[in-house]
Amino acid sequence: MFAALNPLKFALLSIKPLGSKLIRQRTCTSTFIPFPHIRASISTMSSTIPTEQWAQVVEKTGGPAVYKKIPVPKPGPDEVLINIKYSGVCHTDLHAMNGDWPLPTKMPFVGGHEGAGVVVARGELVKDVEIGDYAGIKWLNGSCLQCSFCQQADESLCPNALLSGYTVDGSFQQYAIGKAAHVARIPKECSLEAIAPILCAGLTVYKALKESGARPGQQVAIVGAGGGLGSLAIQYAKAMGLHTIAIDGGEEKGQMCKSLGSEDYIDFSTTKNLVQAVKNATPDGFGPHAVLLLAVSEGPFQQASEYVRSRGSIVCVGLPANAYLKAPVFDTVVRMINIKGSYVGNRQDTAEAIDFFRRGLIKAPYKVVGLSQLQEIFDLMKASKIAGRYVVDTSK
Numbered sequence: 001m002f003a004a005l006n007p008l009k010f011a012l013l014s015i016k017p018l019g020s021k022l023i024r025q026r027t028c029t030s031t032f033i034p035f036p037h038i039r040a041s042i043s044t045m046s047s048t049i050p051t052e053q054w055a056q057v058v059e060k061t062g063g064p065a066v067y068k069k070i071p072v073p074k075p076g077p078d079e080v081l082i083n084i085k086y087s088g089v090c091h092t093d094l095h096a097m098n099g100d101w102p103l104p105t106k107m108p109f110v111g112g113h114e115g116a117g118v119v120v121a122r123g124e125l126v127k128d129v130e131i132g133d134y135a136g137i138k139w140l141n142g143s144c145l146q147c148s149f150c151q152q153a154d155e156s157l158c159p160n161a162l163l164s165g166y167t168v169d170g171s172f173q174q175y176a177i178g179k180a181a182h183v184a185r186i187p188k189e190c191s192l193e194a195i196a197p198i199l200c201a202g203l204t205v206y207k208a209l210k211e212s213g214a215r216p217g218q219q220v221a222i223v224g225a226g227g228g229l230g231s232l233a234i235q236y237a238k239a240m241g242l243h244t245i246a247i248d249g250g251e252e253k254g255q256m257c258k259s260l261g262s263e264d265y266i267d268f269s270t271t272k273n274l275v276q277a278v279k280n281a282t283p284d285g286f287g288p289h290a291v292l293l294l295a296v297s298e299g300p301f302q303q304a305s306e307y308v309r310s311r312g313s314i315v316c317v318g319l320p321a322n323a324y325l326k327a328p329v330f331d332t333v334v335r336m337i338n339i340k341g342s343y344v345g346n347r348q349d350t351a352e353a354i355d356f357f358r359r360g361l362i363k364a365p366y367k368v369v370g371l372s373q374l375q376e377i378f379d380l381m382k383a384s385k386i387a388g389r390y391v392v393d394t395s396k
Contacts (some may be wrong), residue, residue: 115171226253
């Protein structure tokens with residue numbers, strides 16, 4: 001779900017006090033509303049929407065997240081209000097709280113970008129999302145839909161992109177706003193708690209696998225396979241006809257990777273020669289056709305070019321703080337290695353990733369805890385003690 005962030009300017013959402021109330025304000029360099037002169041009206045569910053809600057609020061860089069009551073926002077003309085039932089917890093949420101990236105967050109902010117729930121209100125310009133629909137808040141909350149990137153289905157690269165849980169408030173609250181054009185459409189037969197991790201982790205790895213160019217029958221090494229993204233990458237790769245080599249540390253993660261369909265597991269904490277071990281896991285010993293780097297530390301990014309197959313692809317997805325890529329130029333040229341980044345998917349990628357889930361091909365391993373326990377999840381994340389994904393229930 002990541003790309004080079006420095007060249008981009010992002011719209012910011014700020015919260016400004018007005019008397020005893022909080023007023024939600026967006027500022028951006030492009031216009032999202034095609035008819036600003038039209039006075040907004042809002043369609044809502046027959047049941048009353050509360051004025052206050054429980055949320056996890058980051059009030060300063062470094063945290064912690066504070067569980068408190070805040071006002072329920074109202075959707076603009078092109079937005080929907082989603083009653084978030086469940087939200088996945090991503091490592092990006094920890095990066096956002098810690099201020100790890102060269103992109104400022106709004107402050108204070110509500111994190112989260114894997115929110116699944118029910119649409120309870122919509123702006124008057126919204127015609128294709130109905131009250132009562134299942135919908136999801138993704139990392140990409142909105143884009144201008146007008147720039148050259150948006151017109152070519154690269155809306156995640158829009159210079160005016162709005163990012164859930166980063167530049168606008170996200171899904172660690174009971175009611176969240178999303179641009180109607182970008183909210184995920186979730187089929188009613190899907191479990192909201194089970195699909196939550198698909199909205200970022202699933203979408204991100206599915207997009208990365210497409211970007212890798214790997215074809216059915218080929219081998220893909222997944223570095224960081226035991227984490228939230230990796231556990232889904234193994235399943236998407238299998239569903240796409242690929243053979244996976246899972247790389248991570250620890251016996252528990254190894255068992256999980258094997259249970260999800262990985263044919264090989266390499267424990268970097270106990271393997272003396274990782275490069276040779278990865279090559280040996282391929283039928284001809286030449287290495288995997290593609291490598292997905294989902295790791296949260298820099299080391300794997302420096303090592304991948306040593307074991308990827310000639311003419312193979314290295315796809316960078318994880319974003320370790322202050323990390324750099326390194327690969328020998330001679331080797332990269334004569335072996336025709338392709339090194340690239342992959343960000344979150346577009347709206348079509350989202351629909352495809354959800355359809356894999358709907359058909360029962362993807363089952364995210366997850367644990368459900370209350371939203372009030374979010375800081376405890378961050379503490380486990382810091383200690384690298386999470387296998388799979390945590391999902392928070394906003395009612396607890």
